Amino acid sequence: MSKGLYLGTFMVGLEQKVMGGNVPWTLHHQHADYETLKPASQSKPIVYPKPDGKLTFDRLSSVFISNTNHEENQPAHLTLKDASVPVNVNLRTYAGPESRYCPAAVYEFIKTDDGNERLQINAQNCVHCKTCDIKDPTQNIVWVTPEGGGGPNYPNM
Numbered sequence: 001m002s003k004g005l006y007l008g009t010f011m012v013g014l015e016q017k018v019m020g021g022n023v024p025w026t027l028h029h030q031h032a033d034y035e036t037l038k039p040a041s042q043s044k045p046i047v048y049p050k051p052d053g054k055l056t057f058d059r060l061s062s063v064f065i066s067n068t069n070h071e072e073n074q075p076a077h078l079t080l081k082d083a084s085v086p087v088n089v090n091l092r093t094y095a096g097p098e099s100r101y102c103p104a105a106v107y108e109f110i111k112t113d114d115g116n117e118r119l120q121i122n123a124q125n126c127v128h129c130k131t132c133d134i135k136d137p138t139q140n141i142v143w144v145t146p147e148g149g150g151g152p153n154y155p156n157m
């Protein structure tokens with residue numbers, strides 16, 4: 001049992017014992033972010049205005065500005081537990097959220113020659129925001145800390 005869940009169970013037990021359940025608050029299980037993602041069938045697409053190139057920029061321009069750099073031979077810091085999940089679960093049920101939430105366009109669904117789709121991971125673009133580790137609905141993406149020195153480098157910050 002996780003520490004958070006243990007503490008929550010303990011608090012509910014204490015509340016029942018001491019106050020007989022007559023307390024003016026209710027304790028709820030906190031959902032992890034990835035547990036709250038709705039299937040695409042229950043959601044409406046959001047239409048965003050096109051980037052104007054002055055205040056708003058497309059994702060690859062933003063990656064360019066970040067000066068992101070990774071050593072060519074460093075071990076992959078983004079891997080999948082099960083390579084079939086992105087298409088069979090994420091794309092079919094959630095319309096491929098990784099292709100939208102990643103700010104660096106790391107995850108791309110590509111059409112294959114046989115008409116199917118596959119997930120391409122452009123790990124060299126990663127700006128280490130860790131969103132995929134938090135948001136992936138089945139927790140299939142394994143994000144590990146990249147080797148030292150790699151990643152975004154904003155020289156004027």
Ligand code: SF4
Pocket residue numbers: 078101102103104105106125126127128129130131132133143
């Ligand atoms: S850590 Fe952020 S930038 Fe890197 S792949 Fe995940 S979502 Fe994209």
